[in-house]
Amino acid sequence: MSDNDPDRPDVGSGSTATALREDVPVAAPRPKEGSPVWTGVLVALGAVTVIGILVVVASLAGLWTPEFDWPSWLVSSVTAVEKFGLMFFAIILFVVVMSLILLAVDRARGVRNWMVALAFLAPMGLMLVFGLIYPGLRTMRESFFDRTSTNYVGFDNYATLFTEDIFQTVLRNTAIWVFIVPIVATLIGLVYAVLVDRTRFEALAKGLIFLPMAISMVGASIIWKFVYEYRPDQEGVEQIGLANQLLVWAGREPYQFLITSPLNTFFLIVVMIWIQSGFAMTVLSAAIKAIPDDIVEAARIDGVSGLGMFRYVTVPSIRPALVVVLTTISITTLKVFDIVRTMTGGNFNTSVVANEFYTQSFRQFNVGLGAALAVVLFVLVIPIVVYNVRQLRLSEDVR
Amino acid sequence: MTTTTPPPPPAPTAGPKKLSRAEQRAAEAKTKLSSPWASGLAIAIAILWTVPTFGLLLSSFRPEAEIKSNGWWTIWRNPGFTLDSYDEVLYGGSTQFSTFFINSIVITLPAVIIPITLALLAAYAFAWIEFPYRDLLFVAVFALQIVPIQVTLIPLLSEYVKWGFAGSFWTVWLSHSIFALPLAIFLLHNFMKDIPASLIEAARVDGAGHVKIFFLVLLPLLVPAIAAFGIFQFLWVWNDLLVALTFAGGTPNVAPLTVRVAELAGSRGTEWHLLAAGAAISIVVPLIVFLSLQRYFVRGLLAGGVKG
Numbered sequence: 001m002s003d004n005d006p007d008r009p010d011v012g013s014g015s016t017a018t019a020l021r022e023d024v025p026v027a028a029p030r031p032k033e034g035s036p037v038w039t040g041v042l043v044a045l046g047a048v049t050v051i052g053i054l055v056v057v058a059s060l061a062g063l064w065t066p067e068f069d070w071p072s073w074l075v076s077s078v079t080a081v082e083k084f085g086l087m088f089f090a091i092i093l094f095v096v097v098m099s100l101i102l103l104a105v106d107r108a109r110g111v112r113n114w115m116v117a118l119a120f121l122a123p124m125g126l127m128l129v130f131g132l133i134y135p136g137l138r139t140m141r142e143s144f145f146d147r148t149s150t151n152y153v154g155f156d157n158y159a160t161l162f163t164e165d166i167f168q169t170v171l172r173n174t175a176i177w178v179f180i181v182p183i184v185a186t187l188i189g190l191v192y193a194v195l196v197d198r199t200r201f202e203a204l205a206k207g208l209i210f211l212p213m214a215i216s217m218v219g220a221s222i223i224w225k226f227v228y229e230y231r232p233d234q235e236g237v238e239q240i241g242l243a244n245q246l247l248v249w250a251g252r253e254p255y256q257f258l259i260t261s262p263l264n265t266f267f268l269i270v271v272m273i274w275i276q277s278g279f280a281m282t283v284l285s286a287a288i289k290a291i292p293d294d295i296v297e298a299a300r301i302d303g304v305s306g307l308g309m310f311r312y313v314t315v316p317s318i319r320p321a322l323v324v325v326l327t328t329i330s331i332t333t334l335k336v337f338d339i340v341r342t343m344t345g346g347n348f349n350t351s352v353v354a355n356e357f358y359t360q361s362f363r364q365f366n367v368g369l370g371a372a373l374a375v376v377l378f379v380l381v382i383p384i385v386v387y388n389v390r391q392l393r394l395s396e397d398v399r
Numbered sequence: 400m401t402t403t404t405p406p407p408p409p410a411p412t413a414g415p416k417k418l419s420r421a422e423q424r425a426a427e428a429k430t431k432l433s434s435p436w437a438s439g440l441a442i443a444i445a446i447l448w449t450v451p452t453f454g455l456l457l458s459s460f461r462p463e464a465e466i467k468s469n470g471w472w473t474i475w476r477n478p479g480f481t482l483d484s485y486d487e488v489l490y491g492g493s494t495q496f497s498t499f500f501i502n503s504i505v506i507t508l509p510a511v512i513i514p515i516t517l518a519l520l521a522a523y524a525f526a527w528i529e530f531p532y533r534d535l536l537f538v539a540v541f542a543l544q545i546v547p548i549q550v551t552l553i554p555l556l557s558e559y560v561k562w563g564f565a566g567s568f569w570t571v572w573l574s575h576s577i578f579a580l581p582l583a584i585f586l587l588h589n590f591m592k593d594i595p596a597s598l599i600e601a602a603r604v605d606g607a608g609h610v611k612i613f614f615l616v617l618l619p620l621l622v623p624a625i626a627a628f629g630i631f632q633f634l635w636v637w638n639d640l641l642v643a644l645t646f647a648g649g650t651p652n653v654a655p656l657t658v659r660v661a662e663l664a665g666s667r668g669t670e671w672h673l674l675a676a677g678a679a680i681s682i683v684v685p686l687i688v689f690l691s692l693q694r695y696f697v698r699g700l701l702a703g704g705v706k707g
Contacts, residue, residue: 059561059562060558066561066562066563067563068562069563070563070564074564074567074569075563075564075566076566076652077568077652080498080501083501083505083568084505086505086568087509087568090509090568091509091512094509094512094513094516098516098520102610105609105610106608106610113528113529113530114530114531116528116609116610117524117533120520120523120524120609121521121525121536123517124517124521124540124580124584125521127517127573127576127577128577130558131551131555131573131578132577132578133543134554135551135554136550136551139550139553139554140550142553142554191440191444192441192444195437195438195440195441195444205441205445207693208445208448209444209445209448210693211449211452211686211689213634214634214685214686214688214689215638215682215686216637216638216639216681216682216685217638217640218640218657218660218661218664218678219638219678219682221661221664222660222675222678223451223454223678224451225664225674226451226454226455226458226675229671238468238469239470240466240467240468240469240470240471240671241470242450242451242454242470242472245470274448274451277448279700282697282700282701283700283701286697286701306434334547335547335549338640338641338657341640341644341661342640342661343664345665354549354641357549358549358641358644358645361552361553362644362645367553370553373549374550374552377549378545378546378547378550381547385544
């Protein structure tokens with residue numbers, strides 16, 4: 001490339017910029033002259049990408065099976081040094097590749113707008129096709145096949161889901177979760193946001209409720225499992241779980257919160273509400289603060305106060321934000337997995353769709369049924385997301 | 400924590416002086432729900448939201464025998480303070496939490512850096528480069544937020560197995576990056592669109608190309624947005640269980656803290672001294688990050704977003 005290049009010595013960070021300032025007319029922002037070296041790099045990058053795509057497509061289509069013997073330091077790191085080494089290697093590799101792409105696009109000859117766009121979008125586009133679109137389509141296909149994805153079974157998997165008893169329980173539990181969690185969490189978040197609004201301890205009070213958002217659902221599950229811990233009601237045995245101690249103090253028998261069906265589902269739901277209320281409170285609090293002062297003032301002059309203010313001024317003013325919070329929590333709740341997995345493992349009639357998906361796919365190795373559960377989840381999420389997006393647009397003024 | 404307003408101390412002395420805006424607001428609050436019931440309710444919620452965590456954290460410092468025989472609220476009767484549980488969890492023979500702690504860090508850093516970088520580039524292209532089908536493509540990427548990650552797990556896993564790097568960090572990094580992209584692109588695009596077009600026009604007139612504009616004009620202005628999404632993604636990856644369980648669950652060399660803690664809860668559900676210390680360790684890093692950068696996180700939340 002560089003042999004027939006008279007400008008070779010000029011290649012450097014300064015050359016393009018100088019060229020730009022001197023002879024490019026104002027209206028045409030792209031450089032007309034670029035470095036042939038970087039043009040070569042750009043062409044090479046494009047070629048590598050195309051070859052890579054072809055290889056992956058061939059593998060996905062089953063035309064070719066990749067058989068790579070990766071060096072062991074690349075795929076299995078045991079000691080801390082190896083792990084951090086691999087991590088820095090990955091980050092540096094990523095930075096180098098991205099810099100190459102950017103420099104090539106910036107410095108190469110005759111780069112058009114669409115080429116820049118392509119270079120900027122290609123990495124994420126390829127990843128999304130490989131990691132979301134293709135797997136999604138394949139899962140839909142697998143949901144019509146048997147447990148090993150070999151024989152076509154039509155709608156049998158879906159029929160199983162909607163007729164067998166254990167899946168009836170799963171669907172019923174999911175319905176309970178999606179009905180209760182958004183409403184209660186939003187209600188608590190809203191009431192709390194109104195209660196602490198403009199008080200002296202507002203920042204602290206909000207921080208306390210918000211903290212569970214930072215804790216993993218696994219961590220939250222352990223915290224609540226400890227609250228629910230049960231000790232048999234015997235002489236000399238003290239309760240170590242707070243909930244049962246409260247029962248004992250109230251003169252009641254200790255209770256197996258996580259085992260006694262059907263109420264145990266509700267005690268799992270408490271954990272999710274505990275986590276999500278902080279989110280609701282934050283978003284709604286911001287919406288409340290955005291209510292124009294003159295509206296509040298006008299209502300006050302009209303003699304509205306207390307509950308009336310809440311009912312007739314606050315709630316209607318933040319309606320769009322309320323809907324966004326409700327739908328967002330609904331979506332999160334539909335996909336709830338960690339809490340059920342950690343607290344009961346889906347036993348004692350507490351399983352939900354997302355957890356059952358995991359059980360069927362990775363414990364029972366029934367790929368077809370697992371895929372059908374994933375598709376059901378997908379179908380349930382779609383209408384809420386669509387509604388949410390429309391509300392997001394509406395509420396953009398509020399926030 | 401209560402709705403009772405602070406008694407206005409300057410009121411008697413500086414009677415004629417106009418109240419500051421904050422004081423005015425505080426006075427207004429009085430006309431809202433300022434009954435003792437309201438204050439009581441607020442305090443009750445605050446306590447209910449704090450006590451469970453407090454109980455577990457306190458228990459993690461109690462001797463094993465005490466944790467198992469009496470509640471943490473009896474600590475004044477059964478005093479005792481020890482770091483034994485932490486010692487056992489972190490360095491004890493069978494569990495070795497330090498390994499999982501390192502795994503969590505090694506998983507999280509690239510899984511935050513990579514998607515943010517890619518999303519920044521994509522968001523720039525969607526916001527400031529003209530090319531055919533731009534809006535259509537953006538809507539398509541945005542719509543991908545709908546896809547629950549459950550739908551993708553099994554085909555992705557079988558693909559990783561085929562390529563021979565299943566059970567390595569690469570699968571977790573790649574998966575987390577992919578799953579983060581739609582939301583990241585959407586959020587960062589929104590932030591980028593907020594930057595005045597005149598600024599970019601001016602840079603163009605000065606002869607700056609897209610790469611220069613991206614690095615010199617936009618990036619400095621986007622630091623808060625990047626911080627917001629960075630914290631979002633950090634918490635999400637650090638706290639994730641499903642992705643880790645699927646792609647790294649079987650290999651202790653890769654599995655992060657959440658997987659280990661969940662496993663402990665299942666297999667040794669009565670070993671409360673281990674569970675309490677383990678949960679505390681897994682909580683502490685996100686808590687520090689969250690508390691120190693809370694402002695940005697709230698901003699990210701308010702920008703709206705649904706994570707798949």
